[in-house]
Amino acid sequence: MRIALFSDIHANLPALDSFFEDLGSRNVDALYCLGDLVGYNTWPNEVVAEIRKRGIPSIAGNHDLKVKKLKQDAHLKEVDYAYHIGSDDAREYLRSLPKTIRVHFSFGDERISLLLVHGSSRSIDEYLLQDLDETYVREMLEEAGADLLFCGHTHKPYHRLIACGGKYKHVVNIGSVGKPKDGDPRGCYVIATLNEESTLADKDAVKIEFIRFDYDVEAAARAIEASPLPREFADRLRKAY
Template sequence: MKVAVISDIHGNIYALMKTLEDIDEQKVDKIICLGDLVGYGPHPNEVVALIKRREIPCIKGNYDASVVDGDYTYIRNTAINSFALPWATNEVRIANKYFLDSLPTSLNYTFNGVNFLFTHGSPNAINYYLFEDAANTIEVMNQLEDDVLVCAHTHIPCAKKYGNKLLINVGSVGKPKIGKPNPTYAVIEIEKNGEVKVTFRYLEYEFKRIVKDCTMLNFPAAITSSYETGKE
């Protein structure tokens, strides 16, 4: 069984299209999206439309939830978000807000006898960060009833064992924070004997296109430059 997991697209249609092209070349059996389709980037409706058209199972991200309710309920009240949240709230079509609001906050699958829990942030909260060696991450993994937790939200990919439990963070397609502008996602292979193998894909795409779009829309320089630098 071969599963591609994407997340944190954040209105970057160019990165999403490149990622789906690469996934199609990997010949996976299933694609799963961990949310944050909208926020920051200038093409939230196009991203939602493509996810819907491909019928990709998707969960709700914290930025998705905040755009639905139009408030800082699940995101930080920062200078960037003071622009990005109102912009996205106004830009995302009503039908797409209904779609985002309808998404579950987690998904469970069993592949070749291995139980997977898919979340955006933490199983405990949609907007909790699970950094690799943080105390709250260790606590979550010690309490995990499933075999594998697959999450995102930090925009930083990682895979680490905690005893007999495995944590996989798939990174970010649309707004990476890895010091370079490469869209990142995970390919997870589950062998018939239950062995789990993780490969992170780092892609190149024409990020200057989204930089140009942001510039034309007078987005703040901090958002525009993040697509070039891969930094927040």
């Protein structure tokens, strides 16, 4: 089973289109989105439409939840513009998204639980940074009953192993499709491979592959510059910070 996971599109339609094009050559069996479809760019309706058209299971990101708090206002702050241009239909979809998705695999007597979150299992806004205290991360995994925890939110990809009672649990930040922050402007997503040989007893038995893909960064940056959004958002796309 090859599972693709992506996140943090942030209304960047050129990046999403290139992601789907790249994914088409990867022969995956399942696909999940870990939220933040909107914010920071000018195509929220188009992005939501593409996710819905393909029937992709998705969870809510912290930016998706902002549509619950904002109302139409003639005196918009620049930073709020990205949330107000969404259609009523797109807003309703975002309001309906779940906070987590859990998937279980059973291989012989071993059961492996995958938990998909945006920030962390404790909070949609929590940043699970790569150097977070190991004891804290282990307690969180045990509390959530998660063997593989996939998250986004930080826009910085990594794969971290956590030893838990003779087994290895995995924390995977899948990076960002539409707004990377790791100095590489290319979009990023993950393919996880599980099969009958996958076991938590072997740290190498679950394969995690990070995929980077090119997209038209300039088209996305120019769309920002032509909108009421802060021009700094365009610079962040070009330099990936």
